[in-house]
Amino acid sequence: MKLKHLSTGLIAATLAASSLFASNVAMAADSQFVGALVYRTGPYAPAGIPYADGFSDYINLLNTRDGGINGVMLDLEECDFGYNTDKGVECYERMKNNGSTGMPAVMPLSTGVTYALLDRVVADKIPLITSGYGRADGADGTVFPWVFVPPATYWGGADIAINYVAGEYGGYGNLKGKKIALVYHDSAYGKEPIRTLETLAAQHGFKLSLFPVPHPGLEQKSTWLKIGRQLRPDYVLMWGWGVMNSTAIKEAAAVNYPRDKFIGIWWSGNEPDVVPAGDAAIGYKAMQFNSVGSNYGVHKAIKKHLYAKGNGSAKNEATVGQVAYNRGVQTALILTEAMRGAMAEFGDEPVTGEQMQWALDRLDISKDRMKALGADGLYDPIKLSCSDHAGKGRVKMTQWDGESFKAISDWIQPNNKLLRKLYTESAAQYAKEKNITPRDCN
Amino acid sequence: MFYREAGEFKTSYRSDQAILTIPQDRWFMATILIIAFVVIPIFFNEYWLGAIMLPFLILALAAIGLNILTGYAGQLSLGTGGFMATGAFAAYKLATSFPDMHILLVILVAGFITAAVGILFGIPSLRIKGFYLAVATLASQFFLIWLFNKFGWFTNYSASGVISAPPMTLIGDIYVTGTKATLLAKYLFTLSLVVLLALVAKNLIRSNIGREWMAIRDMDIAAEIIGIPMLATKLKAFAVSSFYCGIAGALWAFIYTGSVEPLAFDVNRSFQILFMIIIGGLGSISGSFLGAAFIILLPIFLNRAPSLIGLSLPVDLISHIEFMVFGALIIFFLIVEPHGLARLWQIMKEKLRLWPFPY
Numbered sequence: 148m149k150l151k152h153l154s155t156g157l158i159a160a161t162l163a164a165s166s167l168f169a170s171n172v173a174m175a176a177d178s179q180f181v182g183a184l185v186y187r188t189g190p191y192a193p194a195g196i197p198y199a200d201g202f203s204d205y206i207n208l209l210n211t212r213d214g215g216i217n218g219v220m221l222d223l224e225e226c227d228f229g230y231n232t233d234k235g236v237e238c239y240e241r242m243k244n245n246g247s248t249g250m251p252a253v254m255p256l257s258t259g260v261t262y263a264l265l266d267r268v269v270a271d272k273i274p275l276i277t278s279g280y281g282r283a284d285g286a287d288g289t290v291f292p293w294v295f296v297p298p299a300t301y302w303g304g305a306d307i308a309i310n311y312v313a314g315e316y317g318g319y320g321n322l323k324g325k326k327i328a329l330v331y332h333d334s335a336y337g338k339e340p341i342r343t344l345e346t347l348a349a350q351h352g353f354k355l356s357l358f359p360v361p362h363p364g365l366e367q368k369s370t371w372l373k374i375g376r377q378l379r380p381d382y383v384l385m386w387g388w389g390v391m392n393s394t395a396i397k398e399a400a401a402v403n404y405p406r407d408k409f410i411g412i413w414w415s416g417n418e419p420d421v422v423p424a425g426d427a428a429i430g431y432k433a434m435q436f437n438s439v440g441s442n443y444g445v446h447k448a449i450k451k452h453l454y455a456k457g458n459g460s461a462k463n464e465a466t467v468g469q470v471a472y473n474r475g476v477q478t479a480l481i482l483t484e485a486m487r488g489a490m491a492e493f494g495d496e497p498v499t500g501e502q503m504q505w506a507l508d509r510l511d512i513s514k515d516r517m518k519a520l521g522a523d524g525l526y527d528p529i530k531l532s533c534s535d536h537a538g539k540g541r542v543k544m545t546q547w548d549g550e551s552f553k554a555i556s557d558w559i560q561p562n563n564k565l566l567r568k569l570y571t572e573s574a575a576q577y578a579k580e581k582n583i584t585p586r587d588c589n
Numbered sequence: 590m591f592y593r594e595a596g597e598f599k600t601s602y603r604s605d606q607a608i609l610t611i612p613q614d615r616w617f618m619a620t621i622l623i624i625a626f627v628v629i630p631i632f633f634n635e636y637w638l639g640a641i642m643l644p645f646l647i648l649a650l651a652a653i654g655l656n657i658l659t660g661y662a663g664q665l666s667l668g669t670g671g672f673m674a675t676g677a678f679a680a681y682k683l684a685t686s687f688p689d690m691h692i693l694l695v696i697l698v699a700g701f702i703t704a705a706v707g708i709l710f711g712i713p714s715l716r717i718k719g720f721y722l723a724v725a726t727l728a729s730q731f732f733l734i735w736l737f738n739k740f741g742w743f744t745n746y747s748a749s750g751v752i753s754a755p756p757m758t759l760i761g762d763i764y765v766t767g768t769k770a771t772l773l774a775k776y777l778f779t780l781s782l783v784v785l786l787a788l789v790a791k792n793l794i795r796s797n798i799g800r801e802w803m804a805i806r807d808m809d810i811a812a813e814i815i816g817i818p819m820l821a822t823k824l825k826a827f828a829v830s831s832f833y834c835g836i837a838g839a840l841w842a843f844i845y846t847g848s849v850e851p852l853a854f855d856v857n858r859s860f861q862i863l864f865m866i867i868i869g870g871l872g873s874i875s876g877s878f879l880g881a882a883f884i885i886l887l888p889i890f891l892n893r894a895p896s897l898i899g900l901s902l903p904v905d906l907i908s909h910i911e912f913m914v915f916g917a918l919i920i921f922f923l924i925v926e927p928h929g930l931a932r933l934w935q936i937m938k939e940k941l942r943l944w945p946f947p948y
């Protein structure tokens with residue numbers, strides 16, 4: 148407790164000292180702290196670096212172009228945890244009380260850290276935004292008031308994958324008797340879609356086969372021999388991560404399994420997942436909760452205001468527009484739009500975690516708003532409510548052509564009625580175990 | 590001059606058998622305990638309690654467990670992570686199946702279940718020795734994690750295979766798990782448990798069981814010839830070691846993180862704890878704490894050092910520097926003192942006895 152006084156004193160002293168240099172006193176006095184958990188090192192850095200660059204570029208863009216949000220400058224601090232859960236928790240604890248109002252929200256980009264923080268964020272009153280990862284049943288805002296999962300969940304991804312396959316065969320009626328295999332990372336992350344797929348298999352009569360791949364996923368020879376030589380499924384879905392993805396694509400090529408019948412979840416659809424597989428990856432499909440490309444308004448603004456002046460975060464400007472980069476921008480966009488919402492209600496000053504939660508409960512990034520942000524078409528509009536913490540969850544199907552992912556469908560909407568039922572069931576079990584009384588959203 | 594046995598007259602068996610026979614040692618230990626129980630909670634902020642002290646204490650407990658097996662009984666094990674996972678999942682099943690069970694009972698029973706599992710995996714140790722035993726225990730590591738991943742029963746059929754601790758109270762309204770628990774309550778609860786278990790371990794080591802373990806470690810054939818039963822003694826070591834690791838795992842899942850997936854206890858965790866006892870000192874209870882402090886606190890310190898001295902470096906550069914300095918320090922300490930930090934501490938005490946008159 149004394150240390151807190153000490154650190155307040157230190158901050159005051161620093162402020163006093165910096166007033167001598169008079170340049171950015173105003174900024175230091177009432178800037179909004181933004182803490183980012185990143186992994187620029189470690190085994191998953193190839194996806195972590197462009198994501199972190201996208202996030203920080205967008206925050207820096209708001210600072211340099213607009214002078215922050217409503218005059219409140221954003222003070223970004225990164226903490227590198229190398230995708231190590233222990234270090235991620237330490238980073239969160241380190242940064243949660245920084246700045247004048249503490250961390251407005253935490254976005255860990257790691258399933259392990261997400262689970263480790265579930266209890267802590269409730270106690271600390273800091274929203275946990277897990278864009279397209281983490282607990283799918285976090286979509287139920289009555290049980291998880293502090294967890295937000297826009298724009299899409301794994302269960303939604305599973306439903307859309309089956310929806311897409313059904314479309315290829317001319318409707319759900321033709322799925323009967325079809326064989327679909329799921330190759331998944333044997334962890335909490337990889338297991339998420341199983342229940343949804345099982346429900347759908349029972350509903351539509353296709354046969355689901357499960358192929359768990361142990362972490363890190365470098366050894367998949369026997370898995371793919373079974374898939375390619377014995378089972379010969381009509382479609383293969385993959386919930387992979389990191390090096391597992393490129394290995395799977397190479398092995399699929401080795402057993403000559405058609406890549407255009409091979410669909411990956413969004414975390415299996417980054418450039419670092421397909422580039423190492425070379426030509427073997429051509430035709431491989433992946434679902435994306437954002438569009439691909441680097442020519443949207445927000446990219447142009449980032450290039451003009453940051454990279455043209457040598458202030459970009461990425462070492463290479465070509466990173467701008469990569470899949471992971473766009474997701475970093477998207478997370479920053481969701482965060483800052485929620486901040487705007489909170490400031491509109493509570494005044495133009497740094498916001499607290501509680502105010503952020505209020506705003507996220509009402510987050511509405513419409514198509515017009517996306518247009519104004521230069522991201523229309525790049526990201527699907529998001530509208531959340533007190534009970535719905537996921538939004539529509541629409542996803543695009545993309546295909547790798549050897550150079551880039553190309554969209555081969557429009558936004559596909561999952562069967563949200565069915566998903567809502569699954570979310571509620573799962574969240575109810577969690578609430579029962581944890582003794583949580585779901586909050587009233589009416 | 591001040592620190593010596595000379596002039597200490599022991600007038601009873603009790604004082605002769607005390608753990609700390611030198612008064613300065615007793616003062617030192619009392620100071621450490623006062624710092625841990627009083628000074629840290631009062632003067633240190635939540636970051637220290639929640640992000641540094643909790644994982645340090647819990648992993649130190651696991652290190653004590655492994656040290657009993659590897660350092661004292663000489664059975665090399667790479668199954669620590671698996672045993673921690675067993676403790677965590679056992680505690681979860683107990684807490685959700687019997688919601689009225691007290692947290693202490695949950696943790697203790699989880700420890701006993703882990704001990705039973707440890708005995709099962711200790712059976713091959715009668716025939717397999719040294720590095721080969723390490724490989725056999727490695728199998729238990731992978732088997733146990735696979736088991737908890739494979740069968741939904743262990744996670745109450747949760748979709749993602751993640752377990753989550755229900756809120757539980759210690760007494761009255763004092764929560765130690767769940768979202769209502771304060772970090773202070775969590776810290777004091779963990780600290781008390783760790784101190785108590787460390788004391789039990791220390792005494793166990795000084796008893797005939799501990800002496801049997803050390804006899805087996807030093808020369809198993811000689812131990813067998815003087816009448817120490819091999820299988821029973823080795824299994825006892827596995828049981829006690831797994832008991833400690835199981836409790837550490839339950840604390841990790843319930844007190845530290847709250848929600849945990851089996852991957853939190855993967856083989857990297859086993860290696861981490863093995864490194865703790867190698868660096869801290871094999872066959873030393875205090876070494877377990879020193880090793881845990883080295884492995885957990887030092888990287889955090891190295892990571893924060895640049896910003897503390899006012900250097901603003903990119904985070905990836907800081908991480909890389911941290912890895913390099915940390916690796917170099919491990920090599921440095923292993924060269925300077927292959928027997929670990931505990932041995933360094935011991936040498937320092939020897940020197941203190943002579944001070945200020947060296948040979």
